[in-house]
Ligand code: URP
Ligand code: ZN
Ligand code: ZN
């Protein structure tokens with residue numbers, strides 16, 4: 001592996017900006033960060049004048065080729081990781097998801113490893129979903145943490161009959177995760193009441209995609225988020241709420257934080273940029289493309305989510321990338337309940353958040369790095385190997401041209417589906433090169449001064465990426481009591 005010297009860029013980390021600085025990369029690692037590093041022989045020099053050097057993006061929520069809704073998500077590990085490096089991300093944290101018919105974590109792990117091994121263009125780490133709980137699963141949780149390097153576990157309060165866990169099992173699994181130093185995650189929507197909402201739509205004869213939104217209002221997410229937080233409190237377990245889409249849910253996390261509870265919110269680039277209007281589009285394909293859970297919400301919720309990014313209630317941003325093409329979505333043409341749930345975004349998440357967050361003045365460039373990379377690295381315990389540009393860290397770097405522009409489109413993206421959730425969005429500030437563990441993984445080309453997004457130079461194959469194991473007891477999660485010290489258990493003696 002050759003040495004690379006990045007000359008005169010501006011480093012943007014979550015806690016500092018360092019202008020006009022040189023970064024030397026050797027054997028996959030950042031070995032030196034200094035004002036002036038001498039150019040030696042056999043070093044590839046890249047002039048970064050006027051460019052930002054950002055820690056590679058970390059997408060903490062993806063579903064590559066996930067079996068879901070009677071089909072498989074279209075984008076797989078090879079393509080998803082290719083999209084990552086094209087868009088400036090260098091690590092995906094993907095979900096392994098067992099089924100109710102075989103809830104074994106060990107079996108699911110083996111299946112997903114077959115899918116991922118030697119099939120990734122950049123690094124991938126994994127969360128595990130817990131879809132049933134018993135003594136055996138409790139043992140397998142330990143195997144995941146100690147042998148597989150998986151320290152985060154998603155629990156579903158939604159998808160009744162498919163993935164949903166009832167409260168007593170949630171509690172037992174949360175307790176076990178806390179013993180093991182793992183982080184509990186929840187998909188928080190009240191699954192029982194979503195089914196009631198669906199039945200209500202069916203009774204009214206509303207069977208189109210708009211029924212998806214109408215059947216699961218935001219307060220069902222608020223209820224489930226609050227409940228999950230209280231169950232985590234009882235279990236003395238830290239909690240990470242995935243894809244927070246609304247004011248009620250983010251307010252619940254804010255209240256728990258105010259009470260001193262260790263908990264985190266994640267929002268998606270899609271929920272931060274889109275409202276629910278598409279569900280009423282006359283074109284089924286357009287409406288169905290937006291069917292995901294939780295659904296897109298009326299505008300006021302977007303405002304709340306951005307405020308909660310500003311005040312630190314929402315720590316991370318992901319995509320929940322889990323895409324289905326028009327044909328798959330049409331499985332629910334006559335019945336919204338059969339539209340496979342999921343939307344995309346891996347390739348565009350950094351650009352969209354730069355445009356809507358930084359360019360609008362809502363967040364600083366440092367905040368951007370925090371919510372797209374560093375905070376996820378800390379919470380999921382890969383910091384400072386990932387999520388920062390400093391000596392000793394992995395050389396995962398996105399070189400950002402703040403003046404370059406592009407327009408997002410399904411015509412130029414690299415997803416296997418026909419449409420893009422951010423179609424037509426104009427972006428100023430573009431990742432022009434992505435370095436993954438010291439290798440120039442993706443280089444965008446310019447034609448007549450315009451970025452040719454469709455035809456980037458990809459310089460790595462699917463054997464380049466590594467599966468990243470993570471240790472439990474992340475210091476950013478477990479360094480203090482999760483809630484309040486256990487109450488003294490007292491008993492009154494009565495004769
Ligand atoms: O609709 C969604 N979100 N599909 C992916 C699975 C999940 O719930 O994260
Ligand atoms: Zn130094
Ligand atoms: Zn989910």
Ligand code: ZN
Nearest residue numbers: 061063320322
């Ligand atoms: Zn998901």
